[in-house]
Amino acid sequence: MIRREDFEAELLEVFRGLIRIDTSNPPGNEVAAARYVKGILEREGIPARVFESTPGRGSVVARLKGDGSRAPLLLLSHLDVVPVEVERWSVDPFSAVLKDGYVWGRGTLDIKNMGAMEILALILAKRKGLKLKRDIILAATADEEAGGTYGIRWLIDNHFEEIKAEYAINEGGLGIVESGRKAIFCQCAEKGICWIKMTIKGEGGHGSLPSPGNPVILAGQVISRIAEHTFPVAKIPITEKLLTGAEKLGLLPEGTKAADIFGSGKGYRSNGSRIGKRINAWLRHTATPTLVSGGTKVNVIPMEVQVSVDCRILPGTEPEEMLEVVKGLVGLPDVEYEILQRKPGSESSMDTELWGVLEDCLKEVEPKAAFLPYLSTGGTDSGFLREKGVVCYGFDPTLVSWEDWDTVHGIDEKISVGNMVNGTMMLFKVVQKFCT
Ligand SMILES: [Zn+2]
Structure with a gap:
């Protein structure tokens, strides 16, 4: 078990620090964010490497070792964000202001939120001394918003061993709360x-x-x-x-x-x-x-x-x-x-061990929420990993209203602190259940 007070302040610090690094793509400049993540993980004793596909375009990969009896799980996100029309925002999109219980800024829903939650889940797994059967790999990539040439595609072509996993949890899913009804749509195809x-x-x-x-x-x-x-x-x-x-x-x-x-x-x-x-x-x-x-x-x-x-x-x-x-x-x-x-489009089976674990974890945390498969109409990094045989799910462990989802790639993108905390707990639970 982890308690909110064990990690909330740290989560927000990591998250807001990530938002403050402007990784608008183009040009990207994700290397600054990649180094930032590497620094956080290495202070924790988790080895991490920054890979620069071309100057400025950095991805970060870290690994928490298990005993090797099962194949690794990859926690994936991307570091770049889409550009902003700054004059239309009501706050500075790169200040990560905390207001009305929300963190505001570009990337708070797509997808530095998930990056920060995955970082904390990894750190908590280390601190709690989980007896891992699977390695947990964390990767945060460059260039997802422009097709992945300088991020996931480059990593697959040049350093696939570093991110090779049986399963990956990535963006691409959708958690909805609308008139009290809750559902997580877990992306298994795009x-x-x-x-x-x-x-x-x-x-x-x-x-x-x-x-x-x-x-x-x-x-x-x-x-x-x-x-x-x-x-x-x-x-x-x-x-x-x-x-x-x-x-x-x-x-x-x-x-x-x-x-x-x-x-x-x-x-x-x-x-x-x-x-x-x-x-x-x-x-x-x-x-x-x-x-x-x-x-x-x-x-x-x-x-x-x-x-x-x-x-x-x-x-x-x-x-x-x-x-x-x-x-x-x-x-x-x-x-x-x-x-x-x-x-080509891509698809992962819904009949797997991880699918069952994701569904069980959701039921424990949000008993009334539905767990449904999802088909993305756009592409994510998962498409390229599925081609390499990795089972990928877009599992975004937050519950957000339609109105807030509409701020993705738009103006005044923001996420509630409660969602960040609950999402991190959910991801930790998944890691604990699936990797130990
Ligand atoms: Zn995204």
């Missing part, structure tokens, strides 16, 4: 990425001589065809459990029933609401036009126009298959296609 750039060619000329071959008009048609296409609903076990559970909790919109979505063949159409958009994205592949460029002058019809589409694909479909679908939708002969970024 959608893949296929970013496609299209160059649509046509007939250029003088703006005073309209032509149906005008590539600006063709681009408009292409965008409409993609936007109007509805991908079929895919019935996969994760989304079925996710939606059935969310319905029981009353988190689905009025009148929406999971059985109807999967059963009647009606499918589901997003009503544009916060939850509606998510349900839509959980159920199917999506293709979203996001960038348009072309033309130089108002009286000149250009020869070509570029349109880029952000496609997100369910696990099991390759990015190249998505490209073929998009080509079919476009249906024009003179278009060049380029895949700007590709990453």
Whole structure:
């Protein structure tokens, strides 16, 4: 057992110190945060190393040794944050001000909070002298917010032995408290990425001589065809459990029933609401036009126009298959296609020892909270680790309202002190149950 007073002050000090290091990516400069974490752990007698993939881009890896009879558990988070629009914030986003029971600042929900909780869980495991069967590895990476090239991908390519584990606990999950109802959505899958750039060619000329071959008009048609296409609903076990559970909790919109979505063949159409958009994205592949460029002058019809589409694909479909679908939708002969970024979706089984431990720990701490699987519509570092055979779960042990979740990547991001304390206790419990 650990008591709140044993670690609360220290947790807040570590956490607020981390928030105060500006790791906005770009440029990142995570090495300062990596050194800070290394210093904290080494004072505790836990060996840690900073790996710099390129100057300024640092990740930190530490290890608390077990007896080696079981394979390691990796506690993962990332050090970088997304940039801020400072003038829209009501506080300095890098001051980590403590106000109304909350710590405010960029990274307080994504995801320096988890970094700090994992650091404290590791320190407490050491101080309590837990008899570990598994090594506990802690890694806090650079560059997650920009795709992981200088963080997790570099670590996997250059120092995989340092982070190799049977299981990983990472960000990507979602703990919700809404009208007294509580649930932790534990991420066990994430959608893949296929970013496609299209160059649509046509007939250029003088703006005073309209032509149906005008590539600006063709681009408009292409965008409409993609936007109007509805991908079929895919019935996969994760989304079925996710939606059935969310319905029981009353988190689905009025009148929406999971059985109807999967059963009647009606499918589901997003009503544009916060939850509606998510349900839509959980159920199917999506293709979203996001960038348009072309033309130089108002009286000149250009020869070509570029349109880029952000496609997100369910696990099991390759990015190249998505490209073929998009080509079919476009249906024009003179278009060049380029895949700007590709990453297949990934999935970890829900039938594992760690899944059971996470569920049990939640039940002990929050008996009324539901434990449900989650499919991320965006990507995290877990996608790359799953490719290497690591079972990864996005288990964020905090319970946050929708309103507060909306501050992630937005303005006035903040987390309550109570959530930081409870989350740390929960992670310690998980480590104790799973690694001893
Ligand atoms: Zn994140």
